[in-house]
Amino acid sequence: MMQGSISNRIRTLRFMNGEMSQAELGQRIGLTRQTVAAIEAGKYSPSLEAAFRIAEVFNVPLGEVFQWEVKAAPSKAS
Amino acid sequence: MSYREKIAWLSLAAMAVAYGPYFVLATRSPRPWEPFPHLHPLGLFAVVSIVRMLILGAGYLYLRLGSPREERSPRDERDRAIEQRSLSAAYYVLIAGMILVGCFMPFSSTGWTIANAAIFWIVAAEVVHYGVVVASYRVQASV
Numbered sequence A: 001m002m003q004g005s006i007s008n009r010i011r012t013l014r015f016m017n018g019e020m021s022q023a024e025l026g027q028r029i030g031l032t033r034q035t036v037a038a039i040e041a042g043k044y045s046p047s048l049e050a051a052f053r054i055a056e057v058f059n060v061p062l063g064e065v066f067q068w069e070v071k072a073a074p075s076k077a078s
Numbered sequence B: 001m002s003y004r005e006k007i008a009w010l011s012l013a014a015m016a017v018a019y020g021p022y023f024v025l026a027t028r029s030p031r032p033w034e035p036f037p038h039l040h041p042l043g044l045f046a047v048v049s050i051v052r053m054l055i056l057g058a059g060y061l062y063l064r065l066g067s068p069r070e071e072r073s074p075r076d077e078r079d080r081a082i083e084q085r086s087l088s089a090a091y092y093v094l095i096a097g098m099i100l101v102g103c104f105m106p107f108s109s110t111g112w113t114i115a116n117a118a119i120f121w122i123v124a125a126e127v128v129h130y131g132v133v134v135a136s137y138r139v140q141a142s143v
Helices: A010-016 A022-029 A033-040 A048-058 B003-028 B039-066 B077-107 B111-140
Strands: A004-008 A066-070
Touching (some): A010 A022, A010 A033, A010 A048, A022 A033, A033 B077, B003 B111, B039 B111, B077 B111
Antiparallel strands (some): A004 A066
């Protein structure tokens, strides 16, 4: 299976949108401030619906908020 | 620490304070010589249940008054995911305990031993439930 991790630019996008607070973002997408903080820190992966809502708030495509970074597979010894 | 994590800690503390002494006293004080041998364990269990409810009631009140309104907002998807995960873990503990109590203990024990074993596994399942909740919030905590 392909290995990877999800990163995000929520902190940057909040800054670019008038230093929007985590609480305000959470309020607009129906999540708590703690959940927004966990998503931002990469400790919780939101549902697809919540991810789309976040992108909608910042008025950007989903791919600008979340990125999938593929990890290089370990080479198999022959 | 989030409001829901505080509630989970409170529930763990209430169980430790109430059921810790209960199991110590229940296993150390069998009184088969008394005219009503079931009265003592029943009374003990009633007292423990009341103590637990009082601790939970006072704790809820304290946390509710001490937490800002925004922290007491309805559960979001992360809270529900944590709750589901913790209940799944607790279910396996409970079902294992009930199999032990219901299928095996009747052949070797009787009466209050079986009842206390059932209570023990229910408490153990609750401890796992709230333990997983606390651990999940701790792992995901970033602020």
